[in-house]
Amino acid sequence: MPRFLLCFFSILLLLGLAAPAGATHIVGGELDLQHQTGSTYRLNLNLYFDAVNGNPGALDTDLSVGIFEKGTDRRMQNLTLPLVSNTAVVYSDIACTLPILGTRRIQYSSLLTLAATTYNNPAGYYAAVERCCRNNSIRNIRNPGNAGQTYYLEFPAVVRNGQPFINSTPRIFPPLSDYACLGELFYYDFGGQDADGDSLVYELATPLNGHSSTNQPKPPQADPQPYSLVQWMPDLSELNQIPGNPALTVNRFSGRLEVRPSSVGLFVFGIKCLEYRKGIKISEVRRDFQLQVIDCPRNIKPEVKVLLPGSNQPYQSTKDVLHLVPGSSRCLRLRFTDPDPTSRLTLSLHPVNFSGPLPSFSLVQGTVRTAGAPDTLFSEMCFPKCLDTKGRVYLLDVIVADNGCSLPKRDTVRLAFTGVPDPNSPPTVATTAGPGLPLHVRIGDLVTFQVTGQDPDADPVTLEMTGRGFTPGSLGASLVPGPAGSPTRGTFSWRVPCPPTDKFLYEFEFTAAAKPCDERQASPPVVVPIQIDYTNTPPTLTASDVAPLIKRYLGEPYTLTLEGLDADNDQLTLTASVNGISLAEAGMRFTARNGAGKATATFEWDPSCTVAQREITEVTFLLQETTCRPVPTSHKLRFEVLRPEVPDFLPANIFTPNKDGVHDFFELPTLPPDFCDSRLANIKIFSRWGNLVYQTTNRTFKWDGGSLPAGVYFVLIEYTDKSYKGTVTIAP
The missing domain is CATH 2.60.40.10 (Immunoglobulins)
Structure with a gap:
């Protein structure tokens, strides 16, 4: 039958059904609890409102939810849920819309805190919202206009076995906006979803009436359980909520509703969704809704x-x-x-x-x-x-x-x-790299050749390249596909690098692949071996002095010449380094003249105190070649600064300043010489009472006694690293 005729007759029928009834407003609803972060949760009430026959003045701006402890029914807290959204519920098929049947989804929502120190009872908790009343025209329960509704939700403690237990209850149940036809099979997916991936099980349940009434349709707070149940009409029950053949059923695991109704009218029904984790029930959501059954014009199946x-x-x-x-x-x-x-x-x-x-x-x-x-x-x-x-x-x-x-x-x-699929032959692959294999190349050469793949069944072909024991891309090799067509062509390109290892033979493997029937078929591979021809003669380094240990005094310079030669004419570089210090600190200079096949250098050393303070100073001369696998050549010399000879220090300890030309002065001609950190600092002469009578820093001094009386005087000779003490006598 055409849809516009079906809808027209349906409207007349529904008008006839609805006329004598003074419907209120609530169609159904359910609660859900969603974890946000930490101990913060969001509690939602999804309430469904009769948008056609309901009284808009009965739409609440907020509702009160009570939260109770299971087992004791102790009130944990009351929470006000403000209205946050009001949207229309659409039909499964818009073309079947009836203007006298419409539902709006009203959501109430608020955040709440479930502290682990408070909500830790293993028995769990439940939340309830009570509101009256149901539609007067409901046919399967007694006194529907005075029947209230209780939206009920069970949830677990937020702590289990001493550990946080986080759970969001099932939600996103699709709202039912469709109607059923008398004598025709009606089905609807009524299942929900769970954010935690827990198992959901559905059962028929008798809707809860609760404590609200026409005298107090919106209680200031919900009461704890027990909640009274709605009273079924004769011959109806929890398992026979909407009469039919079959009566209303719900698939235990999918939530799919099915009924072939045998009576017209408005029917309320209840569903229970049980949530299980690892086989243990952790929550329960009850959902009320109603279904309109009309006597639709006859529709013959196609x-x-x-x-x-x-x-x-x-x-x-x-x-x-x-x-x-x-x-x-x-x-x-x-x-x-x-x-x-x-x-x-x-x-x-x-x-x-x-x-x-x-x-x-x-x-x-x-x-x-x-x-x-x-x-x-x-x-x-x-x-x-x-x-x-x-x-x-x-x-x-x-x-x-x-x-x-x-x-x-x-x-x-x-x-x-x-x-049985049509027979299919595998593709083939060929290259222009042959016939002389392996290909012999040198480092820096550009290797190119063509790779061709084709399929006898004209299936699309993809060219593939791999390396035996290596990844071609890591060496800079590429296979670039050409324009689409048959056969499929690609260009292999490789600028031969210096191998990262001692491997010089590389075997590239090429395959043509097709995917007939989404199953990969590949050709036998074609292997192109490429041999990198590389030889290298290590360079030689000679020095003008082959002595292993060079000894010099301070102020005695040293010069060395070096020459490096390479038979392969590779670029050579000469360098010098000192162990532990710089060349400049050691008083050394190195001048290199680098070039292809030959490098020369001059090494100069002015012995310094820095080297003198070290027992041995080692200099390494390194000759390096610029090639693929360089073999460095080195030459090492050791340097030592000689200390000056020190004569026996036996100073005279008596003099006669009588100007007779014999021993008229006190002097120290055999003082130890200065050397780096051991230098003469002071010469002091004291009287026997400790008075300083003479002082000098001149190692060639001559003291005439300064007209002091004859007697014994004390001498102190100070160096930067040591001192000498003695006496001197002025004789008459």
Whole structure:
């Protein structure tokens, strides 16, 4: 039947049903609790409001939720939930919309803190919101206009076995806005989702009435359980909430509702969603809703027939098995129709016992029995040539659905078939690198050649390159594909580098790959070995002095010349280094003249105190070549600063300053010489009473006694690192 006629008759019927009833406003709803961060959670109430018959003045701006401890029913806290959103609930199929049936989703929400020190009872907790009243026109419970609703949620403690236990309860239940037709199967996916991936189980449940009433429709706070239940009409019960054949059921694991209602009217029903983690129940959500059943105009289901290949005979599910083999047609003709006028039909497929590529339709949708439209539609269904059932019998449902309200009617043909794919040959690959292999190259050479892949079945080909024991890209080798076409071509390019290891033979492997039927087929590989020809003669280094230890006094310079030669004429570089200090600190200078095949240098040393303070100073002369695998050559010399000879220090200890030309002065001609950090600092002469009578820093001094009386005087000779003490006598 055309949709506009169906909707028109449905509106008349609903108007007739709704006229005598003075409906209130609440359709259904549920609570959910979502973890935010730390101990912060968000509590939501999703309430569904009758947008057509409800009284907008009854829409609350906020509702109160009570939170209680299970087992003791101790009130933990009250929380006000403000209204945060108000949106329309759409039909599953907009074309089936009835103007006298509409629902709005009203959400109330607030944050709350569940502290681990407070919410730790292993029995758990529950939240409840109480509100009255239900629609007066509900037919399956007693006194619906005075029946309240209690939205109920159980949740676990936030601590378990001494550890934080975080859980978000199930949510995102799809709201029901559709209606059911008398005597027709109605189905709806009513399941929720869980953010933690916990298992959800669904059960029918009697809706909760609670403590609210027409005298107090909005209690200031919810009371603890027990909550009274709604009272079913005679012959109805929790397992028979909406009469029908079958009566209302819910799939335990998917939440799918099904009912073939046997009475028209408005029916309330309740669902319980249980949440399990590791087999242990941790939460429970109760959900109330209502379903409108109307006497829809008759809608005859459509019909689809699958015709056997090369025949107008219909396929029979009970005896026919299709065998799709190479060389045979893989296409079937479909004939589908509907006796109702102006019926829009849609084809679809449902694989029963397999997954993978499905056949394609030449026509998916069409309209029959309207002006200019045929009474029957035809479509061609073609299986992929790659289909391979691997000897199994696959089952495939071919479904045609009309656009009837409230839900489409369907006809199904179940096909049983086997499939063997068309034979396919692997691709081949070739290169222009031969015939003389391996290719012999030198470092720095640019190696290029063409790689060609083709497939005898004209399947698209991809060229692949790998290396045996190495990654080509890490060495700078590339395979650049050429323009698309058949055969597929690519260009190999490699600027030969210095190998990172002692490996000089590289085997590049080329393959052509195709993916017929989404299964990779590869050619036998072609290997192109490339040999890097490389030889190197180490350079030689000679020095003008081969003595292992060079000894010099301070102020006695030293000069050395060096020469490096390389038979391969590689660029040579000469350097010098001192162990532990710089050349300049050691009083050394190094002047190099580097070049291709030859390098010379002059080394000069002015012995310094820095070197004198070290026992031995070692200088390394290094000759390096610029080549792939350089072999450095070195020459080492050791240097030592000689200390000056020190004569015996036996100073005279008596003199006679009588000017007779004999021993008239006190002097120290045999003082130890100055050397680096050992230098003369002071000479002092004291009287026997400790008075300083003479002082000098001149090592060539001559003291005439200074007219002091004869006697013994004390001498102190100070160096920067030591001192000498003695006496001197002035004789008369």
